Amino acid sequence: xxxxxxxxxxxxxxxxxxxxxxxxxxxxxxxxxxxxxxxxxxxxxxxxxxxxxxxxxxxxxxxxxxxxxxxxxxxxxxxxxxxxxxxxxxxxxxxxxxxxxxxxxxxxxxxxxxxxxxxxxxxxxxxxxxxxxxxxxxxxxxxxxxxxxxxxxxxxxxxxxxxxxxxxxxxxxxxxxxxxxxxxxxxxxxxxxxxxxxxxxxxxxxxxxxxxxxxxxxxxxxxxxxxxxxxxxxxxxxxxxxxxxxxxxx
Amino acid sequence: xxxxxxxxxxxxxxxxxxxxxxxxxxxxxxxxxxxxxxxxxxxxxxxxxxxxxxxxxxxxxxxxxxxxxxxxxxxxxxxxxxxxxxxxxxxxxxxxxxxxxxxxxxxxxxxxxxxxxxxxxxxxxxxxxxxxxxxxxxxxxxxxxxxxxxxxxxxxxxxxxxxxxxxxxxxxxxxxxxxxxxxxxxxxxxxxxxxxxxxxxxxxxxxxxxxxxxxxxxxxxxxxxxxxxxxxxxxxxxxxxxxxxxxxxxxxxxxxxxxxxxx
Amino acid sequence: xxxxxxxxxxxxxxxxxxxxxxxxxxxxxxxxxxxxxxxxxxxxxxxxxxxxxxxxxxxxxxxxxxxxxxxxxxxxxxxxxxxxxxxxxxxxxxxxxxxxxxxxxxxxxxxxxxxxxxxxxxxxxxxxxxxxxxxxxxxxxxxxxxxxxxxxxxxxxxxxxxxxxxxxxxxxxxxxxxxxxxxxxxxxxxxxxxxxxxxxxxxxxxxxxxxxxxxxxxxxxxxxxxxxxxxxxxxxxxxxxxxxxxxxxxxxxxxxxxxxxxxxxxxxxxxxxxxxxxxxxxxxxxxxxx
Numbered sequence: 001x002x003x004x005x006x007x008x009x010x011x012x013x014x015x016x017x018x019x020x021x022x023x024x025x026x027x028x029x030x031x032x033x034x035x036x037x038x039x040x041x042x043x044x045x046x047x048x049x050x051x052x053x054x055x056x057x058x059x060x061x062x063x064x065x066x067x068x069x070x071x072x073x074x075x076x077x078x079x080x081x082x083x084x085x086x087x088x089x090x091x092x093x094x095x096x097x098x099x100x101x102x103x104x105x106x107x108x109x110x111x112x113x114x115x116x117x118x119x120x121x122x123x124x125x126x127x128x129x130x131x132x133x134x135x136x137x138x139x140x141x142x143x144x145x146x147x148x149x150x151x152x153x154x155x156x157x158x159x160x161x162x163x164x165x166x167x168x169x170x171x172x173x174x175x176x177x178x179x180x181x182x183x184x185x186x187x188x189x190x191x192x193x194x195x196x197x198x199x200x201x202x203x204x205x206x207x208x209x210x211x212x213x214x215x216x217x218x219x220x221x222x223x224x225x226x227x228x229x230x231x232x233x234x235x236x237x238x239x240x241x242x243x244x245x246x247x248x249x250x
Numbered sequence: 251x252x253x254x255x256x257x258x259x260x261x262x263x264x265x266x267x268x269x270x271x272x273x274x275x276x277x278x279x280x281x282x283x284x285x286x287x288x289x290x291x292x293x294x295x296x297x298x299x300x301x302x303x304x305x306x307x308x309x310x311x312x313x314x315x316x317x318x319x320x321x322x323x324x325x326x327x328x329x330x331x332x333x334x335x336x337x338x339x340x341x342x343x344x345x346x347x348x349x350x351x352x353x354x355x356x357x358x359x360x361x362x363x364x365x366x367x368x369x370x371x372x373x374x375x376x377x378x379x380x381x382x383x384x385x386x387x388x389x390x391x392x393x394x395x396x397x398x399x400x401x402x403x404x405x406x407x408x409x410x411x412x413x414x415x416x417x418x419x420x421x422x423x424x425x426x427x428x429x430x431x432x433x434x435x436x437x438x439x440x441x442x443x444x445x446x447x448x449x450x451x452x453x454x455x456x457x458x459x460x461x462x463x464x465x466x467x468x469x470x471x472x473x474x475x476x477x478x479x480x481x482x483x484x485x486x487x488x489x490x491x492x493x494x495x496x497x498x499x500x501x502x503x504x505x506x507x508x509x510x511x512x513x
Numbered sequence: 514x515x516x517x518x519x520x521x522x523x524x525x526x527x528x529x530x531x532x533x534x535x536x537x538x539x540x541x542x543x544x545x546x547x548x549x550x551x552x553x554x555x556x557x558x559x560x561x562x563x564x565x566x567x568x569x570x571x572x573x574x575x576x577x578x579x580x581x582x583x584x585x586x587x588x589x590x591x592x593x594x595x596x597x598x599x600x601x602x603x604x605x606x607x608x609x610x611x612x613x614x615x616x617x618x619x620x621x622x623x624x625x626x627x628x629x630x631x632x633x634x635x636x637x638x639x640x641x642x643x644x645x646x647x648x649x650x651x652x653x654x655x656x657x658x659x660x661x662x663x664x665x666x667x668x669x670x671x672x673x674x675x676x677x678x679x680x681x682x683x684x685x686x687x688x689x690x691x692x693x694x695x696x697x698x699x700x701x702x703x704x705x706x707x708x709x710x711x712x713x714x715x716x717x718x719x720x721x722x723x724x725x726x727x728x729x730x731x732x733x734x735x736x737x738x739x740x741x742x743x744x745x746x747x748x749x750x751x752x753x754x755x756x757x758x759x760x761x762x763x764x765x766x767x768x769x770x771x772x773x774x775x776x777x778x779x780x781x782x783x784x785x786x787x788x789x790x791x792x793x794x795x796x797x798x799x800x801x802x803x
Contacts, residue, residue, distance in 0.1 A: 019644050039666045040663075097565065107742070108783045108787070111757075112780070306708060
């Protein structure tokens with residue numbers, strides 16, 4: 001059995017320092033590139049622009065709009081994905097009947113459906129629906145796979161203590177699938193961001209995606225890079241935190 | 251003629267909890283064409299000693315000679331059968347057995363011929379094209395054995411090869427290993443924690459102590475060459491069993507107490 | 514597509530390690546546990562899928578005709594299929610398809626090679642692997658799309674900016690899966706290789722790669738899917754040609770009929786591609802589980 005040997009404190013220290021060094025190297029590279037290409041703003045300048053943006057009420061309207069859309073999409077997407085995944089994991093005929101379609105749909109560039117969503121859900125709703133479409137699948141697939149791989153003995157245990165449905169869900173199913181569920185949630189966060197922002201790239205009234213595209217159009221690259229940086233850093237941080245949590249859960 | 255000579259072999263590991271001496275001052279000899287079993291409580295370092303003879307683990311002291319040559323690393327003249335299932339699931343039985351010959355650079359015709367011979371030797375004729383996943387655990391260990399024997403090594407080292415199998419399969423496979431050995435000119439060192447298995451199979455039994463692993467008893471097995479399983483009810487067998495059991499019991503208890511204390 | 518998760522669940526010792534060192538960002542191999550009525554299940558799946566697709570087609574045919582929704586929201590199935598068939602005779606469509614295929618093809622090739630190499634490096638040098646792991650896991654493929662506006666500023670609006678980012682998207686799952694697969698090799702195989710005195714090359718080609726193959730193949734499948742999704746999404750944002758670009762363009766000039774045909778073709782082709790990849794993957798790892 002491949003047993004991961006626990007790292008010594010020194011190794012973990014080295015690893016942390018190594019990761020920091022990589023981040024530092026990236027910033028350094030960025031600095032060098034910004035010196036060579038005038039279209040790329042220097043790191044310090046970008047951070048300064050970002051800081052001033054975050055005190056600009058107009059920018060905050062856009063940021064709030066995007067954040068709200070992402071949060072809504074994430075909540076709806078994970079609830080829906082979790083529910084469907086649960087059904088697929090528990091009911092074999094349903095899983096067999098829908099699995100090929102779900103697998104195939106997951107491989108589809110969902111963004112091309114945006115023009116179809118627009119007339120139905122309007123500008124405000126479409127990007128949320130797109131976010132839901134993006135983040136639905138990892139949760140759904142991971143929950144379904146997780147439920148399917150719960151060892152038989154757990155089900156026997158639940159029956160032997162005559163657990164109710166809710167008790168089985170809370171005390172058996174959720175703890176048993178916590179790792180795949182967390183993985184699904186982690187992927188869902190960044191996918192919700194991508195779904196919403198891509199939609200905003202296409203058409204929207206407010207939102208950071210619109211800011212990026214507009215500043216691109218105006219050739220205001222420091223603004224553009226600052227907004228991209230904000231989006232990346234936020235989704236990176238959430239993703240990283242969820243990943244660390246996931247690693248802690250055994 | 252491959253005899254195994256151990257001279258004052260010592261193996262120590264550095265662990266976060268300090269240095270652990272797994273094997274200490276082992277000076278023993280397995281005669282050419284001999285069959286020796288090494289028994290001891292779990293965690294006593296018998297697998298480590300075997301690994302040193304195979305050239306997979308470096309001794310921190312002393313010397314191992316096989317067939318008069320000092321062991322400095324793995325050698326195709328020394329065959330190893332591992333405790334874990336080591337069959338490669340992506341290869342058929344034939345290709346698993348051939349693997350050792352391929353690596354050794356045997357030409358294709360020779361590979362096929364010797365692989366077929368080894369497969370027949372371990373009683374897997376008719377399964378050459380099967381994948382390991384279609385076979386039982388016992389049959390997979392036969393594949394691993396065939397792969398080792400295909401190279402016709404002078405020395406065969408077996409590291410609890412039947413530990414994961416059920417009792418009946420173990421007895422049956424053990425008898426076959428002994429019968430293959432009797433027909434060959436190989437020297438065998440067999441690690442096990444099963445006293446009966448050790449007596450049934452071998453000509454001599456070494457008893458190893460709990461850490462630091464030392465050979466605390468060497469018992470010659472004076473039983474007839476042909477041993478059917480009914481021999482376990484004989485007086486001679488029971489005497490041997492009792493003697494080994496007595497020296498082992500104390501060591502097992504000591505090991506148990508130390509492990510409990512550490513936990 | 515199984516995005517993740519199963520890896521640490523299965524106790525199958527041969528192919529699926531119990532824990533995935535990258536925190537299960539890796540895809541589990543598409544292997545089903547041994548089932549007795551396997552063929553029966555597959556047939557059932559096939560029939561049910563056909564029925565579902567047929568039902569959907571019928572629903573979309575009746576919908577606009579019965580006035581449940583307007584033609585401009587979603588035209589009837591028959592008219593979409595008809596205009597999609599029309600598309601196949603148009604050189605512009607083939608030009609777009611060629612551009613997109615080129616982008617996807619290049620990204621897959623570069624991504625696979627790069628991912629495999631990175632996976633090997635992370636396996637051979639575990640410290641390097643652990644240092645880069647958090648970044649790979651957090652940039653798991655899709656968020657790379659957000660860099661697209663920056664890429665077009667630096668590289669220009671052309672195929673190379675799409676290929677660069679899509680390559681990275683394809684690289685990440687391949688690298689992560691290769692690392693997980695190689696780290697999950699059962700230690701006894703490595704012991705065996707040592708005792709038989711395998712050369713480094715024999716170790717790689719006869720032990721390491723085949724042992725990790727289920728994970729590597731799953732990673733390659735994900736790499737292909739991400740290259741496809743990424744390329745089309747980036748074209749959709751802005752480009753000069755390509756299927757994604759054309760859909761956006763047709764939307765902006767209000768040519769709904771052709772736009773729906775393009776969307777239909779993209780959906781169908783990518784669904785078939787995904788299904789094919791899963792089938793190929795199952796075939797490749799077949800001997801091991803049966």
